Amino acid sequence: MSQVHVHRVEVCFGDCDPAGIVFFPNFSKWMDTASLAFFMACGVPPWRELVKTRGIIGTPLLEIHTRFLKPATYGETIEIHTSVEEWGRKTFRHRHLVRRGDDLLCEGTETRAFCVREPDGRIRSIPIPEDIQALCL
């Protein structure tokens, strides 16, 4: 359970492919943006500050699952409704609903982990910081 944040996107010409519809990886990009917007709306600092204060580089993806129901095109405004539907010990799962007015265009989940960078440059997941989780409820 968590708050729900709505992120608005204006679809651009360059987001669309030769079929005239949104090139689907852009939906993944927008869900990623919606994830960060969710945390920032909850009061979490952007990753470039957290990396300095706590070594946290962000919340890399472990898994995504997306269903595409209706296409969108440029000149349209879409909304991404983002929440956290499950908090584990080291991972959490976002749910994103992409809407254009009353139409559900696309829905998906993202499984992510908070990660730090080790001194040797490797990226390692950490338990979900309790204070960050508390901000999102």
Next chain:
Amino acid sequence: MSQVHVHRVEVCFGDCDPAGIVFFPNFSKWMDTASLAFFMACGVPPWRELVKTRGIIGTPLLEIHTRFLKPATYGETIEIHTSVEEWGRKTFRHRHLVRRGDDLLCEGTETRAFCVREPDGRIRSIPIPEDIQALCL
């Protein structure tokens, strides 16, 4: 001379490169979006309608010239101020000023032509449609 349109962009994590700043081709993408937003704000239909009614597929680029003055990063909102600084017979030149508050981040010109698609699939420029130009003044 023309109207001036302001297009707003929220910079995303995925717009930035390993140096942590906007990957510069995104400025070109946003200027392209600002160009279409300019025409639509002036009352010109989107290209996907013009292609049906008049065969016009859009205004492909002939030339761009951009100077990058200051970097931007994710979580920031920038504004693109777009106008047409010169109308020729078959080409026109946009000027885009990209600002973050009082800072000028980037400025550039785009030379474009209105184009139609020939029956053989080739793209051909046409004289600037007078009614479209009139909408933009």
Next chain:
Amino acid sequence: MSQVHVHRVEVCFGDCDPAGIVFFPNFSKWMDTASLAFFMACGVPPWRELVKTRGIIGTPLLEIHTRFLKPATYGETIEIHTSVEEWGRKTFRHRHLVRRGDDLLCEGTETRAFCVREPDGRIRSIPIPEDIQALCL
């Protein structure tokens, strides 16, 4: 069952994010490219020809499911091993394995349908063309 096609990608600086690793939607883009490369390697014409001869605009995505195991960065070459693991009547499912040498970086499925554009502009799925399927086995 199907043939297996290997598509090679050189990871670019601009494919990576501020954490210095591939921005994950690029894996979806590369799987999409690998899908078209698979069909073309099997002898299927590119979509821009099929749209003229048979009205087929391509194979839009219905669903994707991807697991990210290890990150990649620029200067690396990765391989996408693509096959069709299931053919339905109107949909088929690709499997993509993304490797860097012996490392499995990412694996995913894509469910797609062959689609045509209706005279009113809407996109509609069709039964999988038997001749195209036969080319892929």
Next chain:
Amino acid sequence: MSQVHVHRVEVCFGDCDPAGIVFFPNFSKWMDTASLAFFMACGVPPWRELVKTRGIIGTPLLEIHTRFLKPATYGETIEIHTSVEEWGRKTFRHRHLVRRGDDLLCEGTETRAFCVREPDGRIRSIPIPEDIQALCL
């Protein structure tokens, strides 16, 4: 004067826009990739190593100037011929010629500077490292 490096790109479906041709900012992305490929072919380490050994984060863009002569589309292979046409004290200028067989599709220049990141996070240009320049001649 410098060496000339040829970087090969296979144009993807997702690189193309609703007009069916390469969305032009992708040419800027490919020129950027060709710039790094040029330096690496000359024996310069990738930026992620130079940032550790010498603090150099890369060669951010100061200015680009590009002329688009002919369009390209997916399924085509293009070549970018990259050299340095002028070395200044703190900046240098790349020339990129984008070819498809004998056709010149696009040509452009990029003015860049080698940059380091200051302790306060700001990015600052430095004189062109003589040893790096020597590798490129």
